[in-house]
Amino acid sequence: EIYTKRPKNHQWKLSDFEIGTPLGRGKFGRVYLAREKNTEYMVALKMMFKSELVKDHMEHQVRREIEIQTHLSHPNILKMLTYFWDEKKIYLILEFAQEGELFKVLNSQPRKRFDEPTAAYYLRQVADALRYCHSQSVIHRDIKPENLLLFSHHVIKLADFGWSVHAPSKCRNTMCGTIDYLPPEMVDSQTYNEYVDNWCLGVLCYEFLCGSPPFESSEQAETFRKIRAVMYGFKPHMSEGARTLISKLLVKVPKSRLPLTDVIEHPWIKTNSEIFTKTKLH
Numbered sequence: 001e002i003y004t005k006r007p008k009n010h011q012w013k014l015s016d017f018e019i020g021t022p023l024g025r026g027k028f029g030r031v032y033l034a035r036e037k038n039t040e041y042m043v044a045l046k047m048m049f050k051s052e053l054v055k056d057h058m059e060h061q062v063r064r065e066i067e068i069q070t071h072l073s074h075p076n077i078l079k080m081l082t083y084f085w086d087e088k089k090i091y092l093i094l095e096f097a098q099e100g101e102l103f104k105v106l107n108s109q110p111r112k113r114f115d116e117p118t119a120a121y122y123l124r125q126v127a128d129a130l131r132y133c134h135s136q137s138v139i140h141r142d143i144k145p146e147n148l149l150l151f152s153h154h155v156i157k158l159a160d161f162g163w164s165v166h167a168p169s170k171c172r173n174t175m176c177g178t179i180d181y182l183p184p185e186m187v188d189s190q191t192y193n194e195y196v197d198n199w200c201l202g203v204l205c206y207e208f209l210c211g212s213p214p215f216e217s218s219e220q221a222e223t224f225r226k227i228r229a230v231m232y233g234f235k236p237h238m239s240e241g242a243r244t245l246i247s248k249l250l251v252k253v254p255k256s257r258l259p260l261t262d263v264i265e266h267p268w269i270k271t272n273s274e275i276f277t278k279t280k281l282h
């Protein structure tokens, strides 16, 4: 999109873009709405201070995020259009998600949760993105509403590959953000494989339907205890289909978790995605 009207080997620079309103702050950078001057294409411009990255030893993570996101191409994965740097900063040009951050959309729902057709329609897209990641030997490792962006026509895209690794991998003891999504094998910091993402999908489905994750507790130690014991309860409003799907993903033995292809084909997903398409996507 932004490459039309530019020579093939065009060296992108900040002055190729008009910078607009701030969209918010990411983990280690500020994000602005921006417009590419020749095509008037709207993009998200993420800028990071090199000094901050070096101070927080994050440069390898940003390098991996760039490496992975420039090589993955899927309708439900946020695209990095280009990147460049100057003496002080690194700039990432990313797709602009018109509807914003999914965790904010979830929180703005009247009952802080999605109905089952919406949850199924969103979950299927995340499962499809993960299936593609795994086919490229990439484990995301950090699936949660904060890392999902909502585009027009209810398109969901997976973002923030700063924590993703190539399968299989040794667990890093540094954790950032919520612990609610950690699978048992990562709580016990054993080696793990791509099945960690299947577990996170179960946690995500639960949070979409209930507004909070299944193992949430006031104490971190209590959360870890519940995760290790796979101890959680369903809420009364959850349908049988939703409960079955979640119970097949929140399984302690990684290889016994429902494969992503079976998630996508699951009756609860198919039925509710179709209801969503018919009722909300006309």
Ligand SMILES: CC(C)NC(=O)[C@H]1CCC[C@H]1Nc1nc(Nc2ccc(C(=O)N(C)C3CCN(C)CC3)cc2)ncc1C(F)(F)F
Binding pocket: 022, 023, 024, 025, 026, 031, 044, 045, 046, 078, 094, 095, 096, 097, 098, 099, 100, 101, 104, 146, 147, 148, 149, 159, 160
């Ligand atoms: C996945 C990753 C972990 N998350 C992020 O990077 C975050 C960090 C900051 C923003 C977001 N990054 C992105 N955000 C968008 N779109 C967007 C965001 C926020 C709003 C919004 O609600 N307002 C402007 C509201 C409008 C109403 N006012 C009152 C408050 C701000 C609307 C659209 N597109 C692409 C990106 C990306 F990812 F490419 F950079």
